[in-house]
Amino acid sequence: MLDAVKTPVREEEKGINNFGMQRRNMLKIFGVSAALITVASSCDKDDDNPSTGGINMGSGDVGILNYAYALEQLEAAFYERVVASPYSGMSALETEYLTDIRNHEVGHREFFKAAITAAAPTAVLPSLEFDFSSINFNDRMSVLGTAKAFEDLGVTAYNGAGQLISDSSNGRVYLGLAGKIVSVEARHAALIADLISNGTFADTTDANGLDTARTPAQVLAIAGTYIKTKLDASNLPS
Amino acid sequence: MNLQNILSEIEKVDPEVYGRMDSRRRAMKEFASISGKIALASIPFAFSAMFNKAYGQVTPSVTAVLNYALTLEYLEAEFYTNIVGSPGYLTASAAAQGALRKIRDDENKHVAFLKTVLGANAVAKPTFDFTAGKGTGAGPFAGYLDVYAVQLAMAQTFEDTGVRAYKGQAVNVMSDRTVLTAALNIHSVEARHASHIRQMRRALDAAIPADQKPLKPWITLKNSGITYSPAADAAIQKSYNKEEMTTQAGVNIIGLGGSFQTDKAASEGFDEPLTMEEVLSIVDPFIV
Numbered sequence: 001m002l003d004a005v006k007t008p009v010r011e012e013e014k015g016i017n018n019f020g021m022q023r024r025n026m027l028k029i030f031g032v033s034a035a036l037i038t039v040a041s042s043c044d045k046d047d048d049n050p051s052t053g054g055i056n057m058g059s060g061d062v063g064i065l066n067y068a069y070a071l072e073q074l075e076a077a078f079y080e081r082v083v084a085s086p087y088s089g090m091s092a093l094e095t096e097y098l099t100d101i102r103n104h105e106v107g108h109r110e111f112f113k114a115a116i117t118a119a120a121p122t123a124v125l126p127s128l129e130f131d132f133s134s135i136n137f138n139d140r141m142s143v144l145g146t147a148k149a150f151e152d153l154g155v156t157a158y159n160g161a162g163q164l165i166s167d168s169s170n171g172r173v174y175l176g177l178a179g180k181i182v183s184v185e186a187r188h189a190a191l192i193a194d195l196i197s198n199g200t201f202a203d204t205t206d207a208n209g210l211d212t213a214r215t216p217a218q219v220l221a222i223a224g225t226y227i228k229t230k231l232d233a234s235n236l237p238s
Numbered sequence: 239m240n241l242q243n244i245l246s247e248i249e250k251v252d253p254e255v256y257g258r259m260d261s262r263r264r265a266m267k268e269f270a271s272i273s274g275k276i277a278l279a280s281i282p283f284a285f286s287a288m289f290n291k292a293y294g295q296v297t298p299s300v301t302a303v304l305n306y307a308l309t310l311e312y313l314e315a316e317f318y319t320n321i322v323g324s325p326g327y328l329t330a331s332a333a334a335q336g337a338l339r340k341i342r343d344d345e346n347k348h349v350a351f352l353k354t355v356l357g358a359n360a361v362a363k364p365t366f367d368f369t370a371g372k373g374t375g376a377g378p379f380a381g382y383l384d385v386y387a388v389q390l391a392m393a394q395t396f397e398d399t400g401v402r403a404y405k406g407q408a409v410n411v412m413s414d415r416t417v418l419t420a421a422l423n424i425h426s427v428e429a430r431h432a433s434h435i436r437q438m439r440r441a442l443d444a445a446i447p448a449d450q451k452p453l454k455p456w457i458t459l460k461n462s463g464i465t466y467s468p469a470a471d472a473a474i475q476k477s478y479n480k481e482e483m484t485t486q487a488g489v490n491i492i493g494l495g496g497s498f499q500t501d502k503a504a505s506e507g508f509d510e511p512l513t514m515e516e517v518l519s520i521v522d523p524f525i526v
Binding site for chain 1: 333336337340341343344345346347348350351401404405408409412413415416418419420422423424425426427428429430431432433434437452454455456486487488489491494495496498499503504506507508509510511
């Protein structure tokens with residue numbers, strides 16, 4: 001049913017015989033932003049290595065599904081708290097939007113829980129514990145700033161995870177699902193950015209007008225601040 | 239859109255297009271026979287069916303997908319270029335004008351990026367008729383340059399369609415990790431644009447059906463959130479059909495995690511893809 005532990009097999013170069021030159025151009029374009037990401041992440045990575053010890057997130061496609069599930073758990077837990085204890089001065093519009101986003105993120109979390117449990121019942125991550133002590137839930141800017149960070153992180157995480165999904169019949173389904181979710185995360189990200197400063201909905205784009213992608217290691221190094229449960233991401237595809 | 243020209247355009251980037259359709263002669267014959275038998279208005283659908291037959295079983299090449307993306311980006315870039323500075327645009331607030339310029343700039347960058355990636359294989363920019371009149375200048379969106387609310391309605395539809403179009407092609411470029419990641423990195427930017435345009439439309443509060451308010455940055459059910467004229471509404475609705483899904487990979491989302499998980503919330507949380515054929519049928523009236 002599921003090629004969970006199978007190493008992704010890629011049909012590299014198939015049908016793209018004329019693509020060599022263009023691919024090099026693209027790599028050149030991407031080289032710049034990739035280098036910047038490397039520099040940025042090497043600055044961040046002075047804390048715990050998320051790849052040692054803790055709950056095994058798994059490998060192959062199930063590992064990627066668990067990775068998405070972990071991030072959706074983080075987002076859903078955050079917004080559940082935001083909606084349960086609104087910051088002072090939350091407007092009606094903000095309440096409406098943040099409640100909608102809570103609903104979407106809970107839907108994503110519960111979807112992954114159900115889907116992974118059905119596909120790989122022994123490999124599904126448990127419910128994680130979070131540490132939100134660095135967030136002042138009574139302060140608008142603390143909450144919206146964190147929301148923006150989480151949404152932008154989610155977009156870069158899904159954008160980076162796509163290429164780690166196996167080119168298989170199951171993989172096509174998973175990539176399709178990731179695609180359905182990431183654009184909703186991007187809609188959230190733009191809205192939150194606009195709530196903080198109207199017109200900043202796409203300020204994340206690079207010189208080519210593209211969003212960026214992060215690897216699981218880069219994402220978990222950032223998200224790790226908020227995830228109390230220790231995770232072992234060392235078997236995730238890269 | 240001249241369909242024979244499209245076949246020629248596809249042939250430039252996919253020399254096997256006629257092989258996929260058995261032969262050029264048969265493709266032309268099939269098309270001629272189709273055109274003779276059916277009403278003009280149905281041609282895009284018949285063409286889509288033929289295209290589907292040719293490509294349905296075969297994954298389009300990465301180059302074909304990139305040219306498809308480039309064509310959509312040409313459309314968006316020229317649309318925003320046309321409206322910036324137009325009478326309708328000049329009635330908007332400074333913040334709204336700034337947002338439209340930002341989006342125009344992003345779309346122009348997407349065009350430049352895809353052209354760089356495709357190099358000599360890049361298709362040329364088509365001629366557009368943004369009234370959706372196929373060159374007559376008298377389609378359902380005639381006069382769009384004068385009416386800001388119509389410009390935003392069109393912008394929303396183009397952005398939401400773009401999101402669905404990229405989403406539909408992700409699996410077709412899986413074999414090339416670099417192209418897949420680039421496509422995803424554009425896909426999410428289109429979604430950011432859609433989110434903001436929807437906020438602008440909500441603030442303007444024009445051309446939104448009363449029973450579809452409040453308009454959200456995300457897509458509720460299959461609501462376009464747009465009403466303008468019967469012809470325009472019908473054209474726009476094609477970009478929102480099938481967005482109302484509430485079951486994903488066999489999992490019913492309604493009720494998951496709480497009673498707040500209504501059909502509306504469940505549909506909003508997941509955007510749905512469109513096939514290449516569906517998108518070509520949507521943009522066809524805009525291409526001369």
